[in-house]
Amino acid sequence: MQGSLISPAVASSAGHSYDSADLRAALGLVPGKPFNLGALLSDRLCELGQGGRLALIWENYAGLRRVFTFDDLRRHSDAWAAALAGLGIAAGDRVCLFLDRVPDLYFAFLGILKLGAVVQPLFSQFMADALEVRLADADTRAVITTARHLGKVRQVRPRIATLAHVILTDAPAGAEPNLEPGEHVISAERLAPATLAPYPADEETPSLLHYTSGTTGKPKGAQHVHGSVLSQFATTRHVLDLRPDDIYWCTADPGWVTGTSYGIIGPWAVGATQAIFEGGFSAPRWYDFIARNRVTVFYTAPTAVRMLMKAPPPVAEQIQSLRHLGSVGEPLNPAAVLWAERELGRPFYDTYWQTETGAMMIANVPGLPIKPGSMGKPLPGVTAAILDAKTFEPITTPGAVGLIAFRPPWPSMFRAYLNAEAAYRSKFVAGYYLTGDRGSVDDEGYYWFVGRDDDVINTAGHLVGPFEVESALLRHPAIAESAAVSKPDPTFGEVVKTFIVLRPGQLASDELKLDIMNFVRKHLSPLAMPHAIDFVDKLPKTRSGKIVRRMLRAQEWGEPVGDLSSLDD
């Protein structure tokens, strides 16, 4: 795949080249010569004499503020790489980042890559069950976390045979924690300077393992490579319009692909300054953060935009530094586009891509008129299509709904689902990568999202697998069986709804509903918690006993339930 991943000689109208040779040249990459993504994001600017430029402005909720230059990134990531090497972590080992957005997350991310090891980022709000299944699948060697999340890691560690090391980046004030065997405290502040020659990777060397949810089975680890930076660099420049003198804020957590592709890799490949806020949602606090740090480019999720819409709008002075807004993760509703134009003085440019694509594929870009509600047009070099769901032939009729698909390959495309070769192969049909989404294209080439083609639930821009929710529910003592489907929600886009058959003798009640909600939240994550629960006598099933989720989902969305001839009874 190397060298042919973005169609050659394709340039955007704004003059941003998508040609692989141009991109490599811009990043200082020489075909055939080793490079390392971690070094590219930190050492490269230092070697160009720009190490003193600001790379990271970090603030937490308590008001603590730290700033780091690219030279700081270089030094701290070198020290992290050396420390991990000292623990015996080697190239190819998977190291999980399971912590909130503290500076050490970013240093460790780069350090893991410099070592040639693979970063496995996980959302720190995951609870023990969700953590365990992902660590077990990845044969993770080390977890980097904070005291806040240590309890969850300790809970699952006895069942992860490969997990040799648990690394805390913090320690309770005034004292070392009571460490168990294999636990260490490592942070940039504590580490002595060290140098370590970056692992000589190439464009196909594994870099990140991002877990994503599908309809069936356990979550799957999408394997990415060092060469993904070509796509992320090109799209960060062209779609996010990011330049080295920008102050950029991406609100996505690095536990998700947006938080790494465009919360670490893209912006630092461009050489921009990132502003990171370690805290939760608060409209006044967010506007204040934008104002004080003079944020120029803001990339967030439609759910966050809708939450901003519920709050009092900002005053003009708070947002005057903003010059470009982007969104990702779920369809951006037209009302949100119009609200932003009115209250923020400019629209959000929605972008479309997935964990598996690694980078934006279809987007609204500066200079292209926005059609509110559309995801925009395929980016240069991306061959997108709407396929017929039965024949997999491209549909050319404007407005006709089919499967959104892309012609592989491209640099940031996932290279495998770890331990799930058949599932990986099933994503490629008739020479296309199938996204699992349905959509249409209009007569002007704009793409429009319609919905999922499977049972996966997209809540607040994050995919939740129904199987994982149903598996957790089976562990609840009152539940005999269940089905989890998506339900429309005005704020989160979609939420989880479950239909539950109780065990004999169990009585349905409001208290039980609340208990079930909390049960899923505590075992899996807040994302997976059902927002609505219906107790039913039985679930719709095929004659072979498979639950027909699509029927339940269609009811929730007010859509036709389709062919029910295969249903039992």
Add this chain to the structure above:
Amino acid sequence: MPDDQQLSETILDYIRREYTDALQGATVSANTPLISSGLVDSLSMISLKVFLDQTYRLRIPDSEASAEAFDSVQAIVAMLRRLGVK
């Protein structure tokens, strides 16, 4: 009729009991920011909303269920008062 202190204690008890995993030992009082501080995810608060609906026999409307209204126990009590909880 519960006074503000009693309302506050009931909600605090619930949060301390049910959100132990999320709080991970953090001390929570009536004015502790929950969502804005990142202590509790905004999606997590949906089950707290259901608890309030059930306990005070009301249905908190979407227009009231903002991140700000759920950001602290103090704010929640103020919201309940606005909704007529006596």
